Amino acid sequence: MTSTKDADARVIAAIKAAGADAQHWPDALDEIARFLDARFAALLFEDRCSALLELKHSTRAEKAWIVEYLRNHRKLDPVKARVLAEIGAGRACSSEDFVSR
Secondary structure, three states, X not given: OOOOHHHHHHHHHHHHHHHHOHHHHHHHHHXXXXXXXXXXXXXXXXXXXXXXXXXXXXXXXXXXXHHHHHHHHHHHOHHHHHHHHHHOOOOOOOHHHHOXX
């Protein structure tokens, strides 16, 4: 992972630009992948009610990698794991428990 102030600033600027105009997401994902020394980056949207996942943008991602993530690694979502841990055993929960406050 690159950890210089310039690299940090480039990633932040790229994400801000993408937030202002969606056409900048491919560039932002390239910058994020470089920052993390990753092969690719992808932006996925998940509908928590239906559990449908949509690939919005991707840079150099091979279809097999996306399929592997969806099939095996998606369940390792750290936010979902934290929420489930906070709910605790034996307590009923609703979809509202999974929404950030």
